[in-house]
Each structure stands twice: as structure tokens, then as C-alpha cells.
Amino acid sequence: MFSGRVGADHPDVPSSSHHSPTVRSGSQVSLSQPFTSAATSSTVLMRFILVTIRPMPKRSAGLLVHRRRPGGLEVLLVHPGGPIWASKDDGAWTVPKGEYLPGEDPASVADREFAEELGVGAPAGERRDLGELRQAGGKLTRLWALEGDLDVSMATSNTFEMEWPPRSGRRGVFPEVDRAGWYSVEEARRKLLASLVPFLDRLLSDGATTEAAP
Secondary structure, eight states, X not given: OOSSSTTOOOOOOOOOOOOOOEEOSTTOEEOSSOOOTTOOHHHHHHHHXXXXXXXXXXXXXXXXXXXXXXXXXXXXXXXXXXXXXXXXXXXTBBOSEEEEOTTSOHHHHHHHHHHHHHSSOOOOSOEEEEEEEXXXXXXXXEEEEEEOOOOGGGOOOOEEEEESSTTSSOEEEEESEEEEEEEEHHHHHHHBOGGGTHHHHHHHXXXXXXXXXX
């Protein structure tokens, strides 16, 4: 979830548009201002670098925990905390996950973020890699499927601080996750951020059974 720290990972929101150079296909580069005869070779080089070098996408890792019930498979979802998401429900839920830095082990980060957002360690069991998906804001999210159970009524999240209302000069403290719940796969398709829904299909195709545990 996102809280202004590395590891935080609120649902992605595409950045607002702004004026920037346009990069065309092939070797052609269109700059915001044309080159002039007075432009030095170093200026030309710097302009080229600015419009062609792009930052590496951010990455996050998390767990898609699921359990079997008589009515079918259920998945564990969390609702992002804070005033921005307080009134949002369908299409706003996510899974316990967080950003990681180059050199960090994403599987370990997934376990760490689960503990921070729910206040308990992830269930023991085999973790099955569901791969990566690109989110709406460009972030790459990697999830592991994990079968297990958890009493969500006991969940307690860590917190983050932000200015609210915007430009008010006042800062508030909010939970990264304000609630968690178990949902059927069909319910989860409605609750989840659209960019995470394909992970449900990967979970089912990966062999997660919908039959109740014996």
C-alpha cells in the first residue's frame, strides 16, 4: 500500500498529463523546442537524453490468499485506508502488497507487507507464483497464490500520514488498510481494482480448486 514510504502501495492512479517532449517511433525524436544553430553539441545531447531515457517502472509484490468453503473458493481482499478511498467500494479493493526496491526479494516483501497491513503473519503453505501484471499507473505487480485462512476481525493495519484536506496545512494519520474481507471469486471480480482482476483467472487456471476442504 502507499503511505509515502518505500513498501507502501496504494492502488495506482495514472499521473496527470503535462507538457513534455514527444518521442516518435524509430530514431526520430521531436523536442518541445527546435534545435537552433546556436545550440551546442552538449545541449543537443542533454535534450536527447531527457526525452529518450525513461525511469524503470516501480514494482510491488503481494499475496493472493484463498480458502475453500462449501460455497466455493474465497479470496482475501483489503480496502485501502485514508480519506481518498473512504467512500469507494466496488472497483477499489486490492490485496496485501507493497513496493520493493531493486535487490530486494519480492517474495519476502510480499510476506512483509501482508504482516504490516493485517497485523499477523501470512499463513504457512506453498506459495505459487502468479507472475506480473502492469497496473493502471504503470507499476508492475507480482502476486503469489497462497491457500490459508485468517480471522479478518482481528486484523490491524499499520498507519501513514498525509495532509488532509489538501493544502490545509493539517496532517492526519490513517490506516493503510481500513478493512479486510473474504469474497467469492465472482464478488472479488466486482470489488477488485480492474487491473488486478486477471490475477483471479490466473489463480483458477493455476489449479486452485473450488471444492470445500475435507
